[in-house]
Amino acid sequence: MPIFSKKFDIKNIPQRGKRDNSCAQIQEKLDDFHTIQLNLTNKRKLKFVDGTWIVTQQHxxxxxxxxxxxxxxxxxxxxxxxxxxxxxxxxxxxxxxxxxxxxxxx
Missing domain, CATH: 1.20.5 (Single alpha-helices involved in coiled-coils or other helix-helix interfaces)
Incomplete structure (x- = not known):
């Protein structure tokens, strides 16, 4: 009887199934994510542009x-x-x- 049995042998990994690419890729502009806008009230808005918050004025x-x-x-x-x-x-x-x-x- 051998000391090391087959339980220490390397097992084969099963192959992956084919990937389903039926989903359409999302095409979004990255510029939309560079500016963040907050509506505090119906008259006040804040924008985050280049690392600073800017108050946008309205009528x-x-x-x-x-x-x-x-x-x-x-x-x-x-x-x-x-x-x-x-x-x-x-x-x-x-x-x-x-x-x-x-x-x-x-």
Whole structure:
């Protein structure tokens, strides 16, 4: 009885069947895959071109920009008014503390 039996012999690999080429090859332009577009809203679009995101403007953007500028101006005016109010309150507090210090020294 041999030590190494046939179980260690190299087995033959069966041949592959014929390949079915009945599917049509897809012909797509690679340029379609170089630019990515995202529709964030119906007015805003982003494009990825050459490694950077570019915002594409549409007809509704001008209205949004003017509305945002008006809102910004209103908020800046409100901020200025609040700053003046804080300054007046600090002046009043300083004046009251000075009067209180004078009254305590008497």
């Amino acid at each position: 509704g953007d001008a209205d949004d920009i003017t509305a945002m500028r008006k809102r910004l101006q209103k908020l800046e005016e409100e901020n200025n008014l609040n700053q003046i109010k804080v300054d007046v309150l600090l002046d009043m507090l300083t004046e009251n503390l000075a009067e209180l210090k004078i009254l305590r020294n008497k």
